[in-house]
Amino acid sequence: MSIDLTEETITDAVQQTFEGCTNERVREVFVTLVQHLHDFAREVRLTSEEWFTAVDFLERVGRISTPTRQEFVLLSDILGLSVLVDQINHGNGSATDSTLLGPFYVEGRPRAENGADISGGVAGMPLFFSGTVVDQDGRPVVGADVDTWHSDSEGFYDVQQADKLHGEPAMRALLDTDDDGRFWYRSIVPRYYPVPTDGPCGEILRAAGRSPMRPEHIHFWLHAEGYEPLVTMLFRGDDPYLERDAVFGAKRSLVADFVQHEAGETAPHGTVMSEPFQTVEWTFTLAPARG
Template sequence: MTGRELFTEERSGEVVAASFADTPDPRLKQIMTSLVQHLHAFVKDVELTEEEWGFAIDFLTRTGHMSNEVRQEFILLSDVLGVSMLVETINHRTGGTSTESTVLGPFHMTESPVRELGDDINMDGKGIPCLVSGRVTGPDGEPLAGAVIDVWQTNEDGFYDVQQPDVQPPGNHRGLFTADEEGNYWFRSVVPRYYPIPDDGPVGQLLAATGRHPNRPAHLHFIVAAEGYRPVTTHVFVADSPYLDSDAVFGVKDSLIRDVPEVDDPDRAAEVGLENPFRTLTFDLSLLRADQAPPAAQPADAQPTVVRGAPS
């Protein structure tokens, strides 16, 4: 005997965690120790059966088999469990001083085509025309000239171009823009539409079994970066969209919701190159400086400022 404690039900987490004591990488040691302790505590809490654990292993196996170059089922699983949003939020705390982040999502898997300011990213001619514009600034309101704005969204039918390679032209509803000297950007598109995440795989089965819907509210994706500043990955959500209170991936934050009012002005429509009437969406973004210390975490016992409705 070496003196190492043997496995028991009562001390299982501690015994297995101790096996990582000699891990050379301290961060890996911390992660594995905590993971094992929490996992064992979960199994004991629910008294997991052998059949349930076997089903879980099969579920994860099927999730892996469902993943390919255009479909990442594990990202969807992370999203619907709220882990993606939690990791994103922890790593991009703003303290209310810059644009809040949200999930990347599983469909930023191709480079957006480089476009000029004012270009139309709607290449299939569907949808309600919309002028999207805004300004990129630093924490003190300084304009970030040359900021890079990467945008992508679904088409009118609720699909990204990579989901319909035989239907949509490559790069449809995607664009890589560079802000002008005042930090301004603008482009033409269509009003985003709500849509379901892919629900024909294991994650969809999980949602159905738990009485949850697969829908996301209408939004545009943004990644914004500027030299010397922290990039932000975020969305802008349409204010009157369904599912704002029950986003399947928990991505909605109050600060990211915007009205998309209608403009009925033939002269203005002709000026911006859109059919009349059209909609406008204004989304200003603020970035933290790269050398700014991240805000401290909110105390664990602090109450949230907003409690949204439960998923329906």
């Protein structure tokens, strides 16, 4: 029956419309979604004004989103859904823990040679990163693609300052691991920063009285044939926002040592540095591909 529906019968009526769906998983997801969505509306006694406000909010999330500003991703992040989905799908045992992709990953990043300076000329304290990619038996993973990206020393990504950088990418690159499973590069030290609050997601944070801050981190997305992709980050252990990440993505297992070095010390590439710099080393462990 699809007429004269009541608060009690509408849910079943909508769910029945998916009975002809030939994709079992699609049917399961939508039938369950309708159940929870309707139960939510009944539980909170959602008003018409609140429904209009919610629809307007989602429309504004869509309007502000661009290829370099993913407000829907940010909405998922600040509501904890992104981390929840990651936890459901990536309980990978002895492999490196995964975490959020974040809204600032972009396609078209430049491919760089190991040892390259990927800072794009952005000013900041030099950072030398050295990584090794291994399997769960500790054997090097050769030829893995490693995406990396991070903010500048003021907490801004390149896509947030396109005019200043003339549209050129900075502090991001795609590298390959060598025969020892290693990759390395030079960049600048990132900084903690607030998630964008000038859009609809900022309204949620302000309404809740929540901090918008993310702790200092470096992003990585690793791909290698025969292994599960790994999306992860490394965090500075003494960051003031580590315990209250606005998007719930920080993990103690991903805390790295950002080692401070003074001017006059020798950098990993063999040059005596005339300014202070930092180094980070990390080993990433990949899980075998499923099935």
